[in-house]
Amino acid sequence: MSPFVIGQEYERSRLLEFIGSRQMQSGVLWGSEEPGCLICTSGGRGGKKAGYSDERLSDGTWWYFGQGRTGNQSLSNSANSKLSSGKYSVLLFTTREPTAKEVEARGNYGKLFSYCGQFNVSGFDQFLPTNGSRQGDKLWRFRLLPIGEEKYYYYNEKNDLDLEFSGDLREMQYRLTSIVATKPEPRISMTEYRSRSAAVHLYASLRSNGQCEACGSVAPFTRPDGRGFLEVHHLTRLADEGPDLPSNVAALCPNCHRRVHYSIDRKEFSKKLQDAIALKETIVAGWE
Ligand SMILES: [Zn+2]
16 A cells, blocks of 8 residues: 555655655665565656666556666665565656746755556566667666555466465475575566466465464355455565565455554554564474
């Protein structure tokens, strides 16, 4: 959940306040208020002169270029390593210069940031501009995949799950952890991305054993496949879609899921939940 409205423009100070950061210049912002979130701003760099630019594709995904203004870009700088980890929700904004009239009205020259929505990073690859000032530099570009808020994805595991699992929770934990913990594949396919996401959802559902992992209540009703209905929540991200680590997801009853997103004590509730999940994961890891 984010407080921003798609298409609406904001001042940089509002972005910094939301995320809890004081970064002055960077195009990618992060901070202590929303630790699972990155704010990515697009525009004001790249373009024809440089031979590359961020780009919205016809399917609604984006190519978003990494940070690093000269020479080859590295995946080890703070912004690019966070983007490539695949573990963050991205709030994307496009940038524009204010008009003279707006400068007069606002009393400052600061750029304006228009909200484009929430995304996950589904993969990345290298891009070499063939012209412009960055010609020949090795740049990284990240594929941003839009996600809808309040859209609880019901994976059809038979179709979406490419990985073969025996149904053993310990084995799933090991494999899902090692998949994500090794550097995410550049050029990861959408099929693989969805499959990994479906596997993490299935894992949380199996680990819950049909009981809410926050309050312990039995799932409120049964799904067509016989499993109890619980919603999968990402503990640190803003959004509940996308792949992640077993230790970062919880299967929750609809009440607890609302509570963790919307209640006045959501931060404390989430912290308790994280501790409970960490303990469960230790137990699963200890299984022979
Ligand atoms: Zn619950």
